[in-house]
Amino acid sequence: xxxxxxxxxxxxxxxxxxxxxxxxxxxxxxxxxxxxxxxxxxxxxxxxxxxxxxxxxxxxxxxxxxxxxxxxxxxxxxxxxxxxxxxxxxxxxxxxxxxxxxxxxxxxxxxxxxxxxxxxxxxxxxxxxxxxxxxxxxxxxxxxxxxxxxxxxxxxxxxxxxxxxxxxxxxxxxxxxxxxxxxxxxxxxxxxxxxxxxxxxxxxxxxxxxxxxxxxxxxxxxxxxxxxxxxxxxxxxxxxxxxxxxxxxxxxxxxxxxxxxxxxxxxxxxxxxxxxxxxxxxxxxxxxxxxxxxxxxxxxxxxxxxxxxxxxxxxxxxxxxxxxxxxxxxxxxxxxxxxxxxxxxxxxxxxxxxxxxxxxxxxxxxxxxxxxxxxxxxxxxxxxxxxxxxxxxxxxxxxxxxxxxxxxxxxxxxxxxxxxxxxxxxxxxxxxxxxxxxxxxxxxxxxxxxxxxxxxxxxxxxxxxxxxxxxxxxxxxxxxxxxxxxxxxxxxxxxxxxxxxxxxxxxxxxxxxxxxxxxxxxxxxxxxxxxxxxxxxxxxxxxxxxxxxxxxxxxxxxxxxxxxxxxxxxxxxxxxxxxxxxxxxxxxxxxxxxxxxxxx
Amino acid sequence: xxxxxxxxxxxxxxxxxxxxxxxxxxxxxxxxxxxxxxxxxxxxxxxxxxxxxxxxxxxxxxxxxxxxxxxxxxxxxxxxxxxxxxxxxxxxxxxxxxxxxxxxxxxxxxxxxxxxxxxxxxxxxxxxxxxxxxxxxxxxxxxxxxxxxxxxxxxxxxxxxxxxxxxxxxxxxxxxxxxxxxxxxxxxxxxxxxxxxxxxxxxxxxxxxxxxxxxxxxxxxxxxxxxxxxxxxxxxxxxxxxxxxxxxxxxxxxxxxxxxxxxxxxxxxxxxxxxxxxxxxxxxxxxxxxxxxxxxxxxxxxxxxxxxxxxxxxxxxxxxxxxxxxxxxxxxxxxxxxxxxxxxxxxxxxxxxxxxx
Numbered sequence: 001x002x003x004x005x006x007x008x009x010x011x012x013x014x015x016x017x018x019x020x021x022x023x024x025x026x027x028x029x030x031x032x033x034x035x036x037x038x039x040x041x042x043x044x045x046x047x048x049x050x051x052x053x054x055x056x057x058x059x060x061x062x063x064x065x066x067x068x069x070x071x072x073x074x075x076x077x078x079x080x081x082x083x084x085x086x087x088x089x090x091x092x093x094x095x096x097x098x099x100x101x102x103x104x105x106x107x108x109x110x111x112x113x114x115x116x117x118x119x120x121x122x123x124x125x126x127x128x129x130x131x132x133x134x135x136x137x138x139x140x141x142x143x144x145x146x147x148x149x150x151x152x153x154x155x156x157x158x159x160x161x162x163x164x165x166x167x168x169x170x171x172x173x174x175x176x177x178x179x180x181x182x183x184x185x186x187x188x189x190x191x192x193x194x195x196x197x198x199x200x201x202x203x204x205x206x207x208x209x210x211x212x213x214x215x216x217x218x219x220x221x222x223x224x225x226x227x228x229x230x231x232x233x234x235x236x237x238x239x240x241x242x243x244x245x246x247x248x249x250x251x252x253x254x255x256x257x258x259x260x261x262x263x264x265x266x267x268x269x270x271x272x273x274x275x276x277x278x279x280x281x282x283x284x285x286x287x288x289x290x291x292x293x294x295x296x297x298x299x300x301x302x303x304x305x306x307x308x309x310x311x312x313x314x315x316x317x318x319x320x321x322x323x324x325x326x327x328x329x330x331x332x333x334x335x336x337x338x339x340x341x342x343x344x345x346x347x348x349x350x351x352x353x354x355x356x357x358x359x360x361x362x363x364x365x366x367x368x369x370x371x372x373x374x375x376x377x378x379x380x381x382x383x384x385x386x387x388x389x390x391x392x393x394x395x396x397x398x399x400x401x402x403x404x405x406x407x408x409x410x411x412x413x414x415x416x417x418x419x420x421x422x423x424x425x426x427x428x429x430x431x432x433x434x435x436x437x438x439x440x441x442x443x444x445x446x447x448x449x450x451x452x453x454x455x456x457x458x459x460x461x462x463x464x465x466x467x468x469x470x471x472x473x474x475x476x477x478x479x480x481x482x483x484x485x486x487x488x489x490x491x492x493x494x495x496x497x498x499x500x501x502x503x504x505x506x507x508x509x510x511x512x513x514x515x516x517x518x519x520x521x522x523x524x525x526x527x528x529x530x531x532x533x534x535x536x537x538x539x540x541x542x543x544x545x546x547x548x549x550x551x552x553x554x555x556x557x558x559x560x561x562x563x564x565x566x567x568x569x570x571x572x573x574x575x576x577x578x579x580x581x582x583x584x585x586x587x588x589x590x591x592x593x594x595x596x597x598x599x600x
Numbered sequence: 601x602x603x604x605x606x607x608x609x610x611x612x613x614x615x616x617x618x619x620x621x622x623x624x625x626x627x628x629x630x631x632x633x634x635x636x637x638x639x640x641x642x643x644x645x646x647x648x649x650x651x652x653x654x655x656x657x658x659x660x661x662x663x664x665x666x667x668x669x670x671x672x673x674x675x676x677x678x679x680x681x682x683x684x685x686x687x688x689x690x691x692x693x694x695x696x697x698x699x700x701x702x703x704x705x706x707x708x709x710x711x712x713x714x715x716x717x718x719x720x721x722x723x724x725x726x727x728x729x730x731x732x733x734x735x736x737x738x739x740x741x742x743x744x745x746x747x748x749x750x751x752x753x754x755x756x757x758x759x760x761x762x763x764x765x766x767x768x769x770x771x772x773x774x775x776x777x778x779x780x781x782x783x784x785x786x787x788x789x790x791x792x793x794x795x796x797x798x799x800x801x802x803x804x805x806x807x808x809x810x811x812x813x814x815x816x817x818x819x820x821x822x823x824x825x826x827x828x829x830x831x832x833x834x835x836x837x838x839x840x841x842x843x844x845x846x847x848x849x850x851x852x853x854x855x856x857x858x859x860x861x862x863x864x865x866x867x868x869x870x871x872x873x874x875x876x877x878x879x880x881x882x883x884x885x886x887x888x889x890x891x892x893x894x895x896x897x898x899x900x901x902x903x904x905x906x907x908x909x910x911x912x913x914x915x916x917x918x919x920x921x922x923x924x925x926x927x928x929x930x931x932x933x934x935x936x937x938x939x940x941x942x943x944x945x946x947x948x949x950x951x952x953x954x955x956x957x
Contacts, residue, residue: 020695021733024688027660029732050731053657053722054770055763063906069894070902073763076661076794120667128692169612169679178648178683184701185692210675214668214797218880225889226879227668228661228794229896233849238891242855250836250857250888375725386726388734399729488850566694581659 012043028580045555049400093504102236103312104476117511123209129571139196152277236488294451296554302416307509323421352541412513535583653687658719665794670881715748722771745783759789766902793896830867864908865892
């Protein structure tokens with residue numbers, strides 16, 4: 001009955017099958033099925049992307065300068081990261097170099113996205129996997145006050161009265177019987193381990209974070225005009241700098257730079273005094289209780305492309321402030337080079353995805369990517385094609401393809417970036433990791449390779465990003481002081497200056513992990529556009545060799561308290577911050593053949 | 601039945617904060633301070649309304665926009681104003697427990713709940729390009745629509761189709777009002793990619809406050825936010841009228857905040873509140889940050905030519921007009937015709953003025 005996967009997992013489908021669909025508190029639509037044995041241990045996991053939009057075929061024959069706006073709509077949560085990736089891909093194809101100020105502004109915008117995304121993810125998508133708001137009603141506000149002062153002495157909101165007010169508001173909310181987003185939660189499940197005073201502190205910060213998050217993104221409104229979905233520009237950024245001339249009031253000037261600085265300072269304060277202490281406090285309670293599940297392939301196979309170029313237009317590992325490289329088979333002594341242009345490195349497989357290749361035993365590099373949708377269900381499916389009760393994972397079972405790096409299933413995201421940074425002995429990351437392990441009670445490095453570690457890495461990264469925003473604001477101001485107010489390079493704006501054919505790659509580290517776009521331009525139009533996105537890596541189904549992806553691997557061998565209440569499943573899946581709208585839109589050059597969908 | 605005010609009091613909101621909230625609401629709706637007591641009275645005598653917020657093919661930018669609302673705060677909307685019983689982006693429950701909520705609300709609050717839709721359903725492949733609970737999203741959507749009091753189509757996806765419906769629309773993504781089997785209910789379109797946060801919360805607040813749906817234009821959008829073009833209220837409009845244009849990115853005109861019409865700005869044909877309400881608590885909007893409007897609240901805006909293409913044909917250039925005529929044109933003619941008319945005169949002026957710059 002048991003199957004051994006090449007990447008080291010034993011899959012056993014003999015136990016009871018549990019289905020979670022929809023998986024909520026994620027971006028987009030996803031389904032998860034697991035088998036649970038008589039000891040309530042997960043012995044098989046199946047993750048399915050349940051939406052597909054086909055954006056790249058829509059991009060065909062459009063103006064490459066417009067592409068950023070289309071692909072930005074791949075995701076409104078990680079809004080902007082696709083747009084930035086697209087600008088970089090077009091600039092790479094056309095050999096456009098952006099000005100120094102544009103690099104600083106883009107970095108500030110990208111960093112603010114990372115921080116916002118991580119913060120909202122933890123408090124508003126992930127917290128309810130750890131925090132029980134109903135249990136918070138039992139807290140003595142004085143205990144919460146004492147806990148707050150102990151975990152974060154610098155946070156000003158810590159009086160017993162403050163927590164009592166929040167508790168009263170919560171109490172009245174619960175007593176109304178109209179629980180809104182908390183309705184039908186699993187509030188008596190023993191998987192929730194926090195004492196009431198910690199639950200009350202966390203619920204309070206859920207509300208504080210909801211109020212505060214809207215401030216973080218205002219840097220993007222200043223530079224990009226709106227948020228979500230600010231504006232970008234191939235060749236630089238659209239916002240001009242006019243520091244002291246006529247019309248300065250309508251451009252980036254001293255007032256707007258001061259505003260940006262104020263937002264950056266507030267962000268640093270919130271992350272330092274609320275987010276990080278909460279993660280340590282909650283993480284330690286669960287870690288000390290022995291809840292060490294969810295590692296999957298995080299400690300063995302990690303991929304990061306790197307991001308945040310210090311100098312503009314240099315995407316080499318040493319110029320990227322976010323780490324770049326690949327770790328395979330758990331060997332932290334070797335960080336492999338990653339080359340997006342090498343056809344042997346990044347390939348996508350489809351034997352378990354609802355797409356068709358001529359030869360499905362092979363993977364295809366994104367330059368040569370093909371996407372021919374092929375929605376068909378395996379013979380062991382329970383239900384019908386429009387009412388699926390149980391999937392057959394031996395056949396096709398997801399709208400997500402299976403990307404692999406040199407044949408390996410890889411995890412991407414903040415934890416992978418931190419692992420690559422750690423293995424690269426980059427002190428900014430090793431210091432943060434050492435401090436965190438110390439705060440967890442001198443935990444070993446293996447503590448990172450857990451659901452807790454994945455969630456903690458995201459918080460550490462938010463902190464790193466909040467300080468790097470300040471670095472780039474200072475850098476930009478120094479550059480302006482030195483006389484450079486340029487924000488756009490328009491030399492190649494006119495398509496008549498372009499070569500007849502060109503191709504390029506752009507990449508970023510999206511909040512959820514490594515993201516790259518591949519573009520081919522022909523006769524001034526997009527000939528082909530391919531995106532391989534973070535959740536495609538993490539949420540991938542099995543490949544031709546039978547390797548399971550990061551989501552599925554992370555659920556393996558987890559003990560669930562109550563098999564029919566998916567608290568632990570949600571906790572671990574959420575620790576990746578899944579983004580399904582991102583992952584399930586991949587489209588190839590044959591896209592116009594879509595009418596010929598084949599269904600068994 | 602408990603009143604809105606009771607609910608807010610029960611949430612621990614003081615009378616003073618409640619009244620302050622009412623005056624902010626009045627301001628957000630563009631009403632005078634004299635309306636504040638009226639809003640307060642309305643809220644003291646009305647019940648809370650359950651909301652089912654469904655998600656189809658989308659990017660979640662509408663939800664992301666909603667949580668950025670400055671007045672009222674998203675926290676207060678969700679905890680104290682509506683009962684957001686289903687929203688798969690933030691709800692604690694998953695799987696069966698989540699699905700059960702829809703059935704419960706539909707049964708218990710027949711004709712009384714609001715259905716908010718973000719994204720849209722694909723009709724190709726029997727709807728299985730968007731699967732929820734093992735079934736097509738169309739099933740969930742049409743079921744929940746049958747007994748709703750009204751439907752709010754959030755954003756350009758639900759209102760028009762948006763990016764996944766751009767040519768060639770591979771999944772046959774379909775806006776809510778065109779979905780076969782959708783309930784025959786009032787549909788309020790709140791387009792934009794995404795809509796402005798404060799516009800979203802104001803539409804909800806308006807319905808709760810005045811116990812009626814906002815007045816809609818012929819296309820189904822609330823007139824209070826969508827009856828005027830970006831261009832009509834743009835602070836750069838004087839530069840358009842004066843023929844002062846940005847000619848290329850980051851040039852002198854860009855630095856001085858000249859009109860972005862020549863850079864492809866779609867403000868003259870786009871109906872939205874960006875140039876008045878502005879974004880993220882009134883901080884800025886695209887034109888203010890140096891990029892033209894891409895027209896994201898207009899039907900089919902992805903397929904109306906490039907974002908950097910000018911709106912009008914150059915063969916019309918040269919027709920005489922003055923600033924007064926531009927004003928008359930903008931006020932009386934709709935859409936591209938007015939834009940063409942206005943643009944023509946402005947370009948003429950630009951040519952004349954260009955010699956002096």
